[in-house]
Amino acid sequence: MSSIPIFPLELVVFPGTTYPLHIFEERYKAMIGLCLAEDSHFGIHLKSTGTLHPIGTVVDVTLLRRYDDGRMDILVKGLYRHKISRLNTHTTPYYLAESMIFEDREDEEVHVTALMECLELYNRVVRAIPDLQARRYTLEEILEMTLMPSFIFATKSGLNVKQKQELLEMKSESKRIGMLIDILQYVVPKLEEHTHRERIIMSDGYFTSLK
Numbered sequence: 001m002s003s004i005p006i007f008p009l010e011l012v013v014f015p016g017t018t019y020p021l022h023i024f025e026e027r028y029k030a031m032i033g034l035c036l037a038e039d040s041h042f043g044i045h046l047k048s049t050g051t052l053h054p055i056g057t058v059v060d061v062t063l064l065r066r067y068d069d070g071r072m073d074i075l076v077k078g079l080y081r082h083k084i085s086r087l088n089t090h091t092t093p094y095y096l097a098e099s100m101i102f103e104d105r106e107d108e109e110v111h112v113t114a115l116m117e118c119l120e121l122y123n124r125v126v127r128a129i130p131d132l133q134a135r136r137y138t139l140e141e142i143l144e145m146t147l148m149p150s151f152i153f154a155t156k157s158g159l160n161v162k163q164k165q166e167l168l169e170m171k172s173e174s175k176r177i178g179m180l181i182d183i184l185q186y187v188v189p190k191l192e193e194h195t196h197r198e199r200i201i202m203s204d205g206y207f208t209s210l211k
Contacts, residue, residue: 004040004058005031006084006095008047012164013057014151015078019044023072027093032072036061043082043099046165052095054084055102055169078151081168103171104148110174115139115149118177121184122153128191132156150176158187 007028013019023032035042045056063075081102088096116139123136134156142149154167157180170176 003088003096003098004082005035005042005092006052006056006087006097007031007042007044008052008095009044010046010048010161011044012046012161012168013044013059013076013078014154014164014168015057015080015148016146016151017155018062018075018077019059021074021076023074026070029070029072031092031094032061032074036064041079043084043097044076044078045084046161048161048165052084052087053165053169055081055165056084057168058082104173105171108172108174110177112139114174114177114181118153118181118184119149121181121188122157124188125156125158125184125191128188128195148173148176150180153180157184158191159183 009021011019023029031042034040041058041060043056043058046053057078058080059076059078061074062077063073065073067073082099083102084097084099086098088098119137119139119142126132126134126136137145137152142152146152150167150173154164154176159167163179163183167176167179170179
């Protein structure tokens with residue numbers, strides 16, 4: 001069990017993904033400064049309706065830009081999930097917590113068929129939204145990147161923050177993939193229909209092939 005600074009935010013960061021943050025509060029400038037000086041990490045946890053969720057993601061700062069007034073733009077990368085066991089709010093201006101690594105069960109395998117279905121749905125999202133700034137993957141590429149591809153898919157799948165936290169707290173990759181398939185099967189056709197309408201409007205109401 002280890003002690004780690006906690007950054008409560010209205011967002012969920014997944015392991016293996018990156019997220020930009022703008023740091024302006026004095027207590028969190030001090031926290032990030034200490035982490036940088038000690039080459040240590042901190043945990044990002046969802047705080048919603050006054051509740052700090054105990055399961056979050058330990059992150060590392062990968063990029064940093066400092067401003068003259070002490071503000072910072074940072075890019076963090078999710079490393080692994082952990083669970084707060086005890087929270088200390090008295091010794092520092094920010095939260096410190098004792099926590100334990102939060103891991104998946106070891107007794108399950110993800111069915112390749114389900115993974116391929118989820119991957120295809122995810123790639124259709126990327127195709128439907130060119131401005132998404134996301135790339136399409138092959139099955140081989142995604143398996144080389146991570147053992148938990150659900151977290152990669154979830155960042156661009158249109159989940160709300162409650163769904164993201166639910167996904168983060170699941171201890172089964174197959175259940176996470178199943179949840180994403182259910183959501184994307186509903187979302188993807190609507191995205192593609194919207195993109196199709198936009199293309200017709202941009203071509204003055206006619207298909208390019210008919211001009």
